[in-house]
Amino acid sequence: MAFLGRRSRAPRIARAVRTLFCVAFGLLLTDSPNAYGQSAPSREYQVKAAFLFNFTQFVDWPPAAFPEDTASLVIGVLGDDPFGPYLDDIVRGELVNSRRLTVRRFRRPEDIAACQVLFISRSQDKNLQKVLSQVKGNDVLTVSDADAFAARGGMIQLATENGKIRLKINVDAARASSLTISSKLLRSAEIVASRDD
């Protein structure tokens, strides 16, 4: 079972998880989000959605990263959205350093607006370098489950190993921005370097 925020939310999540266990256990390890559609994310993406939320707990943004003091912390999803409303459910009502959390979705890289976390869907794998260079310098925490995302210059890669989601962090990429990643987060992650290509 994953760690899905507050206990107060647990019953709802637990119910969803139980349903998912029944319906889609066999598909758990399949890679294709298309297999179960937008409205019913796989358990894998439920976990990943929770991770996205959790990252906001272990990363510090400089004040300059926000347009104004009261602005929300925005989690952006680029490309095909594998989470559906699930991610919205998770962040609803949550506060990080007194900021509310909101989810915004961008179809294409050109659509990307101000955000603090950017999940780059696999569907945008081909645009990866373009996207990364686009957000560089904007203090955006880039996250993706694309292969070798960290090695290719992304900050946090969600890699699946033996049915578990592991973190790979490109510390250099993070360091290039003004973000501060908690040492605790670093410790539970695998540190990878940028591949020269």
Add this chain to the structure above:
Amino acid sequence: MVILMLTSSVVLLLTCAAFFTYELTTFKEKAFQGLSTLGDVIATNSTASLAFDNESDATEVLSALKARPQIIAAALYDSDGKLFARYPAAFPADSFPRVPEHDGFRSEGSRLLGYMPVVQGDNNRLGTLLLESNKSAMYDRLTRYTALAALVMLVSLVVAYLLAAALQGHISRPILAMAETAKAISQRGDYSVRAAKIGEDELGLLTDAFNHMLGQIEEQDRAIRESHERLNLALKASGVGTWVWDITNSRMSWDEFTYPLFGVQPGAFAGTYDSFLALAHHDDRGRVRAEMERAGATSEAYESIFRVRWPDGTIRDLSARGKVLPGTTGQLSRMTGVFWDITERKRAEERMKGLVVELERSNKELELFAYVASHDLQEPLRMVSSYTQLLERRYSDKLDDDAREFIGYAVDGASRMQRLINDLLDFSRVSTRGRPLALTDVGEILGTVRANLGVAMEEAGAILTSGQMPQIVADAGQIGQVMQNLIGNAIKFRNGTGPHVRVQAVESESSWEFSVHDDGIGIEAEYFERIFVIFQRLHTKGDYPGTGIGLALCKRIVERHGGKIWVESKPHEGSTFFFTIPKRDHSGTA
């Protein structure tokens, strides 16, 4: 020394006990605190592991507990209460609670359990940490403390012993010296012993004070001994024996002088109250017992006279006095006193009583004889007197001058005898024919006397003066006789012509003192007593006529009134006769 060691031991024991008690009461709290602190560290380090589902990282965080041997086990539960990671990792999962309990700490047997929240950020609960610790740390600590306390105690005792040994010389030695001295004194009763003074400190002062006290005791002891010896001498000389009656125990103890009073040897007296009573005369025994026991019960002064019967049968009279000694607890339990032998005195008193009775009896007989004799003598004397006077009247012209002279002698003798008999009668009547005492004006009496003596005073050319005279309770006739005799004497024993006689009265508290002063021939001091004895005359009847009864009569009358009579005089200068009459109320009692 022992006190010093004991004191330090007790102090140390109490300190250790307090220390242990404190440790025991605070240990659990401290243990929970330690657990909580440790839990905070582990929980903080575990947040990312829980947040990102990293079991191995969580296990690694927990494995850091190896450094804490008192932690037996630890577990992390995720936010759904599922076991997430455990320590030691080798323990099977089912040996841990399936789900976490409520946050908090509790003690379970020899273990302490703590459930602590794992929170990230603003109260974002990620899971629960369970820490389980054993209490061996407490026991380890207590063992260490015990060892330490034992060591401290041992060292302290050794130090205390060494200190005591070092200080003993300074403190204990003078005190021990004094104790030795006190012991020597109490055993031998020798108060001349003195404690050796060691040093000039407070103990030196104490020794000085002790010795000074001994000096005073010695002085008092000597004084007591002397006083005791003097008392013994006095008791020995006076024949007084002392006794102590222990009422509570019915014991009677005597001193050495008491035994002879009861005619017993010291060894022969049993020393009990009953054996004392047994020695009392059987007629007096009941009274002796009653009197002593009443005095013992009421603590009144005891005073008694009783007879004792000596074992050899001698009867002796003893006088006894005593008083109750107040007991220390307020109970009257002892009586002490003295006995002395009054047999001789009593015999003398009895003899004297007999003599007094005899004397009174013979005195009465004498008075009666004198009265009867003088009364009965008057009748034949009157015969002699009247017939010689008849003879003188009728036959004087028939007799020659010699016969007339002879008859004149006979008449004179008969009349002198008549006076003598009258005086004797007066004398004997003082007590037998006296009138009751009544209020009497002495001034009036003096007037009567002046009239009675008128002729004699005129002949002698005497002057009689008197001061203020009182009223007294007396026999007026007898007081008149006294005054007449004294004034008559003053005129009779005049020095040439024109005697001056003065009568005065002086009041004192209990009596009136009268005086009759003259400027006559006076009396030699050696005769001051003799003149009051009947028939004692200082002069021949040729010089001064009289019967020698007057002053004896005065003395008798004054004594009948309870007064005294005496004279003060110088030859050729005059005499003053004094007599006192005690004051009485009108009924005649003094």
